[in-house]
Amino acid sequence: MSDITKQSLTELVENIKxxxxxxxxxxxxxxxxxxxxxxxxxxxxxxxxxxxxxxKKFDQKPNLDLKLPGIPMAVKDLFCTNNVKTTAxxxxxxxxxxxxxxxxxxNIWKExxxxxxxxxxxxxxxxxxxxxxxxxxxxxxxxxxxVPGGSSGGSASAVAGQLTPITIGTDxxxxxxxxxxxxGTVGLKPTYGSCSxxxxxxxxxxxxxxxxxxxxxxxxxxxxxxxxxxDPKDSTSIDFKRNQYSKELTNNIKGKKIGIPKEYRVDGMxxxxxxxxxKGIQYVKDCGAQTIDISLPHTSYALxxxxxxxxxxxxxxxxxxxxxxxxxxxxxxxxxxxxxxxxSEGFGAEVQRRIMIGTYVLSSGYYxxxxxxxxxxxxxxxxxxxxxxxxVDAILTPSTPSSAFKIGEKTNDPVSMYLNDIFTVxxxxxxxxxxxxxxxxxxxxxxxxLQIIGKAFDEQNILNIAFAMEEKINFKNKxxxxxxx
Amino acid sequence: xxxxxxxxxxxxxxxxxxxxEKRAEKLAGDxxxxxxxxxxLNELKTDNVEPLTSVAETTLKLRPDEVKSKNIREQIxxxxxxxxxxxxxxxxxxx
Numbered sequence: 134m135s136d137i138t139k140q141s142l143t144e145l146v147e148n149i150k151x152x153x154x155x156x157x158x159x160x161x162x163x164x165x166x167x168x169x170x171x172x173x174x175x176x177x178x179x180x181x182x183x184x185x186x187x188x189k190k191f192d193q194k195p196n197l198d199l200k201l202p203g204i205p206m207a208v209k210d211l212f213c214t215n216n217v218k219t220t221a222x223x224x225x226x227x228x229x230x231x232x233x234x235x236x237x238x239x240n241i242w243k244e245x246x247x248x249x250x251x252x253x254x255x256x257x258x259x260x261x262x263x264x265x266x267x268x269x270x271x272x273x274x275x276x277x278x279x280v281p282g283g284s285s286g287g288s289a290s291a292v293a294g295q296l297t298p299i300t301i302g303t304d305x306x307x308x309x310x311x312x313x314x315x316x317g318t319v320g321l322k323p324t325y326g327s328c329s330x331x332x333x334x335x336x337x338x339x340x341x342x343x344x345x346x347x348x349x350x351x352x353x354x355x356x357x358x359x360x361x362x363x364d365p366k367d368s369t370s371i372d373f374k375r376n377q378y379s380k381e382l383t384n385n386i387k388g389k390k391i392g393i394p395k396e397y398r399v400d401g402m403x404x405x406x407x408x409x410x411x412k413g414i415q416y417v418k419d420c421g422a423q424t425i426d427i428s429l430p431h432t433s434y435a436l437x438x439x440x441x442x443x444x445x446x447x448x449x450x451x452x453x454x455x456x457x458x459x460x461x462x463x464x465x466x467x468x469x470x471x472x473x474x475x476x477s478e479g480f481g482a483e484v485q486r487r488i489m490i491g492t493y494v495l496s497s498g499y500y501x502x503x504x505x506x507x508x509x510x511x512x513x514x515x516x517x518x519x520x521x522x523x524x525v526d527a528i529l530t531p532s533t534p535s536s537a538f539k540i541g542e543k544t545n546d547p548v549s550m551y552l553n554d555i556f557t558v559x560x561x562x563x564x565x566x567x568x569x570x571x572x573x574x575x576x577x578x579x580x581x582x583l584q585i586i587g588k589a590f591d592e593q594n595i596l597n598i599a600f601a602m603e604e605k606i607n608f609k610n611k612x613x614x615x616x617x618x
Numbered sequence: 619x620x621x622x623x624x625x626x627x628x629x630x631x632x633x634x635x636x637x638x639e640k641r642a643e644k645l646a647g648d649x650x651x652x653x654x655x656x657x658x659l660n661e662l663k664t665d666n667v668e669p670l671t672s673v674a675e676t677t678l679k680l681r682p683d684e685v686k687s688k689n690i691r692e693q694i695x696x697x698x699x700x701x702x703x704x705x706x707x708x709x710x711x712x713x
Contacts, residue, residue: 232693326674339672365681369674437656448633455634457706459697468709473636485635486648489626492633493649506659508669513662515670547648548655564673589673 137162138295142204142352143379145298149195149202156195156203156247159298160188163205163249167296172616173272175291177210178218178251187247199245200359207297209288210251211258212238212343213332217248221334222256222266222284225454225461225479235332236364237301237343244359249297253287256481257451258308258336260284261553262543265483270540273316274612275579279537282312282553288346289316293610299347299356303333305340306439307533307557310569313346314532314582317571317610319353319599320346322557324589325564326371329364337446338369340439340561350570350600355379357592376593384601387421391585391598392525396432397556399534405575406531413529413572413583413602420601425525429517434510435559436551441494441507442562447484448491454479486547515563522588527595530556532569532582556584566592570599571608578611621649 137159140148148154164181184205191203213219213231220226234242242248255265263271263286271286273279274294281290285302289312292300302309304322313320321344328343335341345356358379363372393414398407414424456462456475463478465471480488494503521528534555543550560567566589569582583602587595626646630637637645691704700707 229697232690232696326676365679368678369672369676371674371676431662434659434662437658440652440656441659452634456699457708458694460699462699465709468711469634470636471709472634476634477636480635485633485637486645486652488633488635489629489645490649490652493621493625493629496629496632503656505669506664508671509664509667510659510662512667512670513664515673546651548651551652551655562673 138166140298141348142299142355145204146202149204150197156188156191157185159203160184160205160247163297167249169617170294170296173274173290173294173296174269175252175271175287175294175296176207176250177220177222177253177268177287180217180248180250184247184249191245191247196245200355201241201244201246204246204298205249206241206246207249207252207291207300208238209254209285209300209302211254211303211334212301213334214238214248214251217251219251219334220268221258222254222268223480223484224267227267227461229459233332236329236362236366237333237360240360240362241301252291252300255284255286256484257334257447258284258303258305259447259483259487261307261311261550263287264540264544265481267481272616273537274616275316275537277615278540279579280315280540282315282537284308285312285346289313289318289320292316292318292346292348293612299345299352301343301356301360302346303341303343304561305336305443306561307554309344309346310532310557310567310582310584311553313569314571315537315580317580317608318346318348319350319568319570320344321353321357321568321592322560322566323357323361323592324566326369327361327566327590327592329362329367329370331364331366335450337443338450339446340443350596350603351379351382353568354382354596373590378593378596381593382600383597384420384604386417386598386601389422389527389598390525391417391422391424392427392521392528393424394427394429394432394521394528394530396429397530399555402534406534406581409573409581409583410531416602416605417529417598419605422598427521427525427528429521429559431510431513431517432559435514435562436555438507438510438514438562439558440490440551441503442511444487444491445495445504446491448488448495451484451488511562514559518563518565527598528586530584530586532556532584536575536577536579536581560586565589566595568595568599570603570606571610572606573608574611580610621646621653
């Protein structure tokens with residue numbers, strides 16, 4: 134079967150279960166395509182030989198009751214994988230080989246999946262274009278020299294380019310949903326506390342969540358079902374009744390109330406985005422849902438709040454990279470000199486910038502004015518959502534204020550780069566689930582996404598709405614394989 | 619507000635990231651534009667608002683205080699840039 138890599142995860146699982154395909158067939162097909170796709174620079178570390186061994190082993194004694202039987206899968210290089218190098222896209226972890234496995238990846242392997250390799254991302258997940266990675270830019274399969282978004286840029290590129298049937302990313306301010314939107318794929322950021330953070334290289338601990346990135350909503354639901362578990366090793370993991378998301382998936386959303394927040398109509402938003410949003414509103418109405426105008430009055434304060442809270446937490450989390458216990462070490466005249474040179478040479482420019490912002494807002498004399506203030510505004514932002522959810526079941530917005538941009542276009546202006554996450558950041562601050570689905574193309578033929586935001590722990594509901602909309606939208610990604618010679 | 623070179627040097631020291639003159643100037647420019655953007659928060663009155671420290675509305679669970687990992691000494695030093703026996707090695711601290 135030459136079209137193996139074109140199949141969705143759900144199809145591949147079915148074909149392996151029906152013995153129409155073996156794990157070796159599938160694994161080989163994705164490895165071959167990945168080998169031909171080096172120009173995308175989606176991988177940081179390939180683990181192909183070992184993947185093929187594992188596939189052969191699986192086929193000798195296949196357990197077809199598993200949810201991901203013998204399915205090969207590459208994952209973002211922010212998840213610690215036992216004995217496989219984990220860099221977080223940084224020079225400072227260039228030689229780091231974990232001796233333990235993240236809970237999320239452990240859950241995936243337990244269900245029969247096989248690691249293909251580790252995917253490129255912005256350094257420590259700090260970026261919206263994958264341009265801060267120590268391992269170079271990632272190409273968007275949609276067009277040459279187009280960013281795939283970030284920080285899960287390698288993940289988005291690998292799914293859109295069919296280098297992996299599905300993947301996982303992490304989302305602190307939009308790092309799953311924005312790249313999904315830029316590449317015409319589906320990305321879910323689960324409720325904070327749904328997926329364990331154990332073994333994920335930490336960026337901003339009160340915001341970080343792992344989540345699936347897929348070609349369609351059903352695949353996304355299936356992977357969410359696998360990765361979302363209560364984990365005592367993460368003190369913020371929440372013990373709630375998790376659905377069988379893929380089994381319970383339905384396109385019946387009749388009578389659902391969908392909120393349309395007026396504050397997301399931001400100044401300077403391209404008409405194409407507004408038109409897409411209006412189309413989305415029509416789609417949910419066509420599905421029998423009702424739309425209601427709502428207000429989230431503190432929306433415009435979300436990004437400034439985020440750029441205090443996230444760097445503050447990052448500056449604390451990244452204090453561990455000191456050249457002593459693991460990772461890169463620079464030579465220094467004494468201990469302090471060694472620390473300072475290690476961190477100056479080991480971290481890239483954006484990470485240094487954020488550590489310094491974070492250090493400043495937490496420093497003596499500025500803590501109340503910045504950090505405490507931001508935590509208070511964060512409360513107001515969460516209150517906005519709590520109020521809205523008294524009237525509606527979910528909220529529909531655009532995923533991003535524009536389509537993907539060219540590599541190098543925004544690297545010189547940090548604030549314009551940060552504005553990419555204007556529609557996704559509030560969701561992280563409030564700890565809610567959000568999903569981005571491809572919903573159309575702009576005049577250049579680049580994909581555009583719509584975001585559905587749910588109540589906390591209501592992943593099933595937003596997956597259902599996304600599933601119903603997906604059917605109506607009937608999106609086709611225009612991938613020409615331009616990078617394959 | 620304005621972040622000057624002296625402040626950048628101070629933050630660089632607190633962050634344990636050495637910064638040369640040229641880089642310090644670039645950082646001052648970047649941080650000033652970022653803080654201009656952050657200043658927007660001052661439009662809001664928040665005197666009576668409770669700060670939100672965690673969105674996970676859960677209390678920490680108690681568990682028995684038991685050792686779970688056995689003899690992982692080798693694993694702990696495995697990734698260190700320099701070690702000696704079971705110790706991390708750093709530049710000389712006491713003369």
